Amino acid sequence: MERKLATVLFVDLVGSTELVSTRDPEIVRRRVTSFFEHVSHCITTHGGIVEKFAGDAVMAAFGIPQAHEDDGERAVRAAAAIMDSVHGLALEARIGVESGEVVADESESTFATGEAVNIAARLQQAAAPGEILLGPHVCRLTEASIEVEARGSLDLRGLGEPTAVRRLVGLRDASGRAPSISAPFVGRDFELELLHTTFARVSRDRRAHLFTIFGEPGVGKSRLARQFVDGVEGATILAGRSLPYGEGITYWPLAEMVKLAAGITDDDPVHEAVSKLRACCGDDAVADLLGLAAGVLEAVETERSQQEIAWAAREWAAELASAQPLILVFEDIHWAEEPLLELVELLADRVKDAPLLIVCLARPELLDLRPGWGGGRIRATAIELEPLAVSESEELVDALLADRELSEAERRTLLEKTEGNPLYVEETVRMLLEGGTAAQRIPDTLQAMIAARIDRLPRVEKMLLQRASVVGRIFWEGAVAKLAPDIEELEPVLEDLLLRDFVLRENRSTISGEPAYRFKHVLIRDVAYSGLTKGARADLHQQVAGWLEERAGDELLEIRAYHLDLAAALLGELDGAPPAELAAEAAAALEAAGKRALAR
Ligand SMILES: Nc1ncnc2c1ncn2[C@@H]1O[C@H](COP(=O)(O)OP(=O)(O)OP(=O)(O)O)[C@@H](O)[C@H]1O
Ligand SMILES: [Mg+2]
Known part of the structure; x- marks a missing residue:
């Protein structure tokens, strides 16, 4: 069992009993079946899972078994997509969505329980036909990307304590992180200088240059890129972002750039968009291929090949850059699909005699997919953005x-x-x-x-990380070996976690001869810990205490007392009272530790 932050969605077909009584049963059967198919499709394309069917209602969960950083948004977008497709079937539905901590089985039959499940179900019941109602937690998680209106409050928990309910009105564009609060730009002087210098060289030499900025989520890659381009004059600047999921997203970033360059808006009718494209590109063949990649044109005959689109992109970029220096910013390329990555490399290699600076932003996991990204080029730079001082x-x-x-x-x-x-x-x-x-x-x-980062780890690495989190921000190899006896060889797993930047090796250890490690970030430790059930935590804390006693005797008595105390408190919470033996052991350890502190 695992504890997870998940988002739960309930959807129910409206008035299905009327449907049943007034129509040919065969029609009804087909309608309802296609309703379920559409719902399942919307849920899975947004990365959710269908948990169960109950009558005409469907329960779905986002964040189980794999968490994503945007599970709340995925659920809301899936809800909107369901509403659309249900209308297409001439049916009506009601939907409720809420996020919260749930307990889920890791086994095949994931089955989540938690307050969010009850609230989402109640919201669905309270919704009017065609309405999507959202609970407070999912609103809080998605506020930058959705539009809502207040829909009063409901006593959802049955506690007489009302919960604020909102109705989904619309979705905002997936334009990346829209900060709720934001500060003036700080630091990053060297990085900015390097970007400006590189751009100056690109302009002087009239050559293409690939500049990749690596960094952990939230460290400031996008903000740095924005700060840089805001300070550039006399250049064409186009930006596009890869999306983590969805249909037809392969060339999404290119599409954004092409539309921006040609002045195409989403409301433009096709012929209008096509003529804008043709006006912007010298060559109609290039324009048509870009139109395909951008989704402006539907693929008429067979799908055009990846090479053709890459060729068109190169012609287009070279032409733009010949007018004035061009900066293309590809954001979040760790989510990019192979054809786009190849296209970016082709631009870097094949645009000749034109000033083109390609700035790519990526989280380190890009290197899992593409270990050699940017390498083997004379005109390429890669930097890692470190935390702020x-x-x-x-x-x-x-x-x-x-x-x-x-x-x-x-x-x-x-x-x-x-x-x-x-x-x-x-x-x-x-x-x-x-x-x-x-x-x-x-x-x-x-x-x-x-949690999304941790969930992407291989199973054994994740298990080790969770067990180690019980020991603390700093943990000893021997302790983890005791807590995770099912891992045969610890070394390679620890190596992998080092490589993936989850943990660091400590130079010194408080227990001699016992190698120690540290969680790279205290929040990684906290989130790994929060994934364990309270029962598992209690058990593991006791094991840590046992290991400390074996390994260090009375030397680390205080730490042992701390683990015993926590185990007792957790079991107390779960069962009403801790086992007497454990309570006594914890009390004795605390007392001894206290005496020792007084004697100092
Ligand atoms: N140097 C800075 N000065 C002030 N605020 C900053 C700075 N760097 C980042 N921020 C703020 O921190 C937040 C996260 O930054 P940003 O979105 O650039 O991260 P990121 O590295 O692009 O993350 P992701 O991998 O999720 O895309 C933003 O709201 C941004 O405005
Ligand atoms: Mg970013």
Whole structure:
């Protein structure tokens, strides 16, 4: 069993009993079957799973078994897609969506339970035909990308305590992260300088250059790119972003660029779009191929080949760049599909005698798919964006807090927890401004983001990470060996986690002869821990205590007491009271630790 932040969607066919009584049963059967097919299709193309069918209702979950950082948004988009396709069938549906912590089985039959499940079901019942109702948590997670209106409040928990309900009105474009609060740009002087210098050389030499910026989620790749292009003059700047899921998204970033360059809007009728494209490209053949890639034109005959589209993109870019220097920003290429990556490399290699700077933004996992990205080129640069320095984080915190005062302790906790990641800083400050405390919990947005990273790990790596999280931010190899006896060889798994930047090796260990590791980020530790059930945590804490006693005797008594105490508290919470033996052991350890502290 696992604890997860998931989003649950319930959809029910409206008035199906009337449908049944007034129509030919064969018609009804076909209608209902195609309803289910459409619903399943919408759910799976958005990365969700169909959990169960009950009558005419379908329950779906997003975030199980694999979490994505945008599960909330996926669920809402799936809901909108379901509504559309149901209308296409001349049927009506009601939908309810809510996010929250659920408990799910890791086995084949994933089955989630949790408050979000009950709330989503109640919302679905409360919805009018054609309505999508959203609970407070899913709204909070998706607020940047959806439009909603208040729909009063309902007593959903049966506690007499009303929950705010919202109706989905519309979806905003998938334009990436729209920050809820935002600060002036800080730091990154060298990176900006390097970008400007590279651009100056590109313009001088009239050559193509590939510049890749790697960095962890939220570290500031997009913001840096924006800051750079805002400071550039006398260049054509086009940007596009790869999407994590969806249909027909292979050339999405190119499509965005082409439409922007040609001045095509989504409302343009096809002939209008085509004539704009042709006016913008010197060559009609190029225009038509780009029209295909951009989805402006439907593929008429057979699908045009990848090479042809790449050729057209090269002609197009070279022509634009011959007028004035061209900067193409490809965002999030870790989600790009192979044809797009090849197209980018082709642009870098084959655009000759024209000033073209290609800026690619990627999370490190791009290298899992493409270990040699950018390599083997004379004109290529790759940099890694590191976390902000402490002074820069402070600057960010001050700017974001505006006039809200923070205690010294709160401030320190905030800086420690966020470790120079500007997104973590923003999200944590936002939680503070909304009345939470820094020490309290992890903002849902970050939880979703980090959980998605952990879920993408191979099974054994994930298991090790979760078990290690029970030991603490710093953990010993021997302790993990004890907690994860089912892993035969620990070394390669730890190596892999080192390589993937989840953990670091500690230079010194508090237990001599026992190699120690540290979670790269405290939030990775916290999120890994939050995935374990409370029962599993209690059991593992006891095992850590046992290992400490064997390995270090009384030396680390305080830490042992801490683990026993936690185990007792968790079992107390689960069962009403901790087992007497454990309670006594924990009390004795705490007492001994206390005495030792007094004696010091
Ligand atoms: N140098 C900076 N100064 C001020 N704010 C910043 C800075 N860098 C990033 N931010 C803010 O932090 C948030 C996250 O940054 P950004 O979206 O650029 O991250 P990213 O690296 O592109 O992440 P992802 O991999 O998810 O795309 C944004 O809201 C951004 O405005
Ligand atoms: Mg980004």
